[in-house]
Amino acid sequence: MIKNQQFSLLAVILLTVFFAPLTDIFAGEKILSNIEDPLALKIGERLYHSQKQGCATCHQANGAGGAKAGAANLQKSSEWKSTLIAHKVRELGIDKESTRNIVIGLILNGAEKWNSEFYSRPKYSEIKDKIFFDKRMIGVHSTALKFNQKMAKRILRKKKKKVAANDLLRLMAESVYHYVETKIILDSEN
Numbered sequence: 001m002i003k004n005q006q007f008s009l010l011a012v013i014l015l016t017v018f019f020a021p022l023t024d025i026f027a028g029e030k031i032l033s034n035i036e037d038p039l040a041l042k043i044g045e046r047l048y049h050s051q052k053q054g055c056a057t058c059h060q061a062n063g064a065g066g067a068k069a070g071a072a073n074l075q076k077s078s079e080w081k082s083t084l085i086a087h088k089v090r091e092l093g094i095d096k097e098s099t100r101n102i103v104i105g106l107i108l109n110g111a112e113k114w115n116s117e118f119y120s121r122p123k124y125s126e127i128k129d130k131i132f133f134d135k136r137m138i139g140v141h142s143t144a145l146k147f148n149q150k151m152a153k154r155i156l157r158k159k160k161k162k163v164a165a166n167d168l169l170r171l172m173a174e175s176v177y178h179y180v181e182t183k184i185i186l187d188s189e190n
């Protein structure tokens with residue numbers, strides 16, 4: 001009996017040690033707490049293809065880009081500046097910064113704000129040959145922002161999901177990134 005108990009205790013300890021880091025990793029991949037994948041995908045799709053001014057207005061429906069998107073091709077995440085920036089940050093020994101984090105920050109804030117804030121954190125300022133984004137990249141801050149916020153709220157309300165006003169923009173950025181990673185990206189460098 002005692003042996004059995006000791007064995008269970010050992011099993012629990014081993015399981016915790018092995019799986020805790022995994023749950024930590026996956027926690028970072030979740031779209032804001034209580035939003036499921038299909039819902040995020042739906043909001044993301046609507047934002048991406050928003051009629052007035054969505055991501056597709058500059059990046060095209062398939063993400064291949066064009067004059068308005070500069071050199072950005074959303075299908076090739078391996079060529080994104082964010083991927084390069086994530087490498088640079090990791091070289092400094094900061095391991096929590098992923099391409100995903102950086103892109104979501106860019107989509108959420110737009111290039112102008114991202115450029116002025118990203119490297120202002122203590123360690124980040126040490127990064128050499130800093131890469132900045134073209135100011136035309138505005139992310140969710142399009143001329144249709146108000147309209148898109150209402151649309152996202154409407155979809156959430158239908159599913160009886162409540163999201164604090166402060167979290168709505170981040171949810172929109174995460175959702176549209178989820179759409180991009182699911183439907184647009186063709187390589188899998190992330």
Ligand code: HEC
Pocket residue numbers: 047048053054055056057058059068069070071072074079080081082083103106107132133134135136137138139140142176177180
């Ligand atoms: C008004 C035009 C415009 C709109 C609207 C726009 N973008 Fe961009 N986007 C750009 C430009 C220009 C770049 C190139 C930035 C650079 O390379 O510095 C870019 C770059 C990007 C990149 C590549 C970042 C990298 O690391 O190289 C991603 C991803 C992206 N946009 C996603 C989006 C998403 C998602 C939306 C919609 C929420 C969006 N963009 C809306 C113009 C736009």
